[in-house]
Amino acid sequence: MTSSKTNDRILLAVFSVLVLAGPIILAPFGAGYPDLLQKFAIYGIFAIGFNILFGLTGYLSFGHAAFLGVGSYAAVWMFKLLSMNVIPAIVFAVIVGGLFSLLIGYISLRRSGIYFSILTLAFAQMSYNLAYSVLTPITNGETGLQVTLDDPRILDGGAAGQPFSNLFGLNMIETTEVSILGMAVQFNAGFYVCAAILIGCFYISLRLFRSPFGMMLKAVKSNQNRMSYTGLNTRPYTLAAFVISGMFAGLAGGLLAAMDPLAGAERMQWTASGEVVLMTILGGAGTLLGPVLGAGLIKYFENIFSAINEGVLMDFWSFLPETLQHAVVSVSSLFVGEGWHLTLGLIFMVIVTFLPGGLIEGASRLGRLVTNRGKGENGAARPAPAPAE
């Protein structure tokens, strides 16, 4: 499949505009507040990085949350020791994430398939337990590592008062509220830092997908044995992909800490590792935009759906007659609030069953339907479903 440079440029430009306009686009959906916008961007980065490993090489890592967690701890330690500026924290998080993934990848990549997945899962769970209790002096255990007033912060020179993470004086929690078409839109400094980095990461991933290196990784996915028989050692390629995606995860972890200076052990739990797998598959593994979409969808559900309680539902269904309203509310309340996992599970099942290529496949099918140029349903343009393994 050839893709011209122009198309890639358009894709990048459109992606950038959409991301930068995020606060405006998402405000009508109740998702335009800084914390969630930041999460969208950060988990987008995490999923993009995961997709470099899973989407390209087909190696399914179940332990990526460990790198995210390690990145967070690294960043918070930079805040505690060096400075509240986010730059050293983020850089150090990426380095630590990279080193840690080199260590784990070097061991885990000796196996492939399910054995690789189990190894990464074991390492991640081990890291989680270490962070939770054994390494408490470094991680502050279950309570989580926070910045405090009496941290040394040698570069900040003992500035008094509440420490805020900042970019050369611009506080990450700085928010300007603007009224657009009667809608309150919050432009947050931290979100734009995340957004800029997300766009950068998207560009890197775009270049990686198009590069000979990316081609090599795709070859690993389609048939690793054949590559070995032709005399190619695939290990360095897979290890490089693993480390790159570990660095993305470290970056995401660092950003999480930069937006909200706290690192907790549960960031490394296996459920968090599973979440990024869900994000990637939901959006479309092996596609460029898919992981970002999947990350957005999951975070939206986690934060917005989980907060809907019966009172909100009553308002929503208030146009119905009262008896019907109560019935509808009691049924629909199963799927919101604490039942948001149920809704997400159903959506996941539907997507995996009917759209194996994820949301991106859905979008392109929709696109084909709209532009219907007489191509048959089984035409060559139909995307091959990305296999999970």
Place this chain on the structure above:
Amino acid sequence: MANFTISRRGLLKTSAVAGAGLAAPMVWRRPAYAYTNEPTGSSVILGFNVPQTGAYADEGADELRAYELAVEHLNGGGDGGMLATFSSKALSGAGVNGKKVEFVTGDTQTKSDAARASAKRMIERDGASMITGGSSSGVAVAVQGLCQEMGVIFMAGLTHSNDTTGKDKKANGFRHFFNAYMSGAALAPVLKSNYGSDRKAYHLTADYTWGWTQEESIAAATEALGWQTVEKVRTPLGAGDFSQYLTPVLNSGADVLILNHYGRDMVNSLTQAVQFGLKGKQVNGKNFEIVVPLYSRLMAQGAGEAVKGIYGSTNWHWSLQDEGSKAFVKSFGQKYGFPPSQAAHTCYVQALLYADAAQRAGSFNPCDIVAALEGFEFDGMGNGPTLYRAEDHQCFKDVLVVRGKENPTSQFDLLEVVDVTPAEQVTYAPDHPMFAGGELGQCNPGA
């Protein structure tokens, strides 16, 4: 293979962007608030952040019930509950500062990250002026730090670790619940009178912050009685099977087992210890005993028969006969049909204390509320005369020592109060070594 249908999707997106572009900024406005989430309308919004999923979901559900009841009472609904018995009469049931009380809820999932995310949503999107709740010290410490940064008040729910008002204390955070040190101080005299001063204790401790502070506190209190600590063993959180930790207890020469566990861990470890025949065994010529320093009625329900005769401490129990407790149990029971847990009690009281402080201060400014709560003395809330100490924002009040009932009359009647330890006995200096480190800092009004 990755596949791209750029031109079509590009087309779609370009139109989306064009749409977004049309929605160009109309009016620019800087927030002109004096402090974070100043309520400008006719209502004030409180954020209830409780675990709705996970290991403490039962406690979270009970906390939420208590909060809803508190909001009802604050707005003049129901029978008014503890408002009638509360020593401060500032609240009249007509809202707070003339504003109707409304609330939003969030799920902490008993995870620091998720708790902070939902607290942030309530502050940034829903405009909550105060965050309260939580059923774990880790979450309480994390959310307390967040509220300090964002400039809103945090009224801690169920959190028992010394750290919450010790090394992790914050000016914007307040805790009504008691702590591990108080448990130790309250239990020690009862243990001495029942088990003597020549005992050998064996600790099994949940391996995280709360477990450690409790182990430290209880060990210090019992060693002061003359007890020996034979061994302190850490068990991983959520271990379903404790048999490998219980077997060594039998051969250690210890004659008291102290279980520093909470929630499901405590239910499992206590049940298994009883099944192992530890209770009723003879060691060193004495009866072997088990102690659970932090008790709750919900846990006693889970452990069933095993709790009989086991000592522990608790913040509050529904069988108390003072006016405040009776009023609260009555209105809670009328609304929900069963008695409230200690988690529900502390959360209800915290909501009322916040509202009362705002009413007395005549403002929702966090700094005014901090000033109104610091050093505040009150009564009629079920714990007798209580002081909110200014130095660390910890409440000082009587602590209950309870024992598992031998002959429960109902499924809720599982614990009996054997002693009420007066507040003076559990009071400590603000710079006590178990609470040292960390600073309260300045109150932060945000914005």
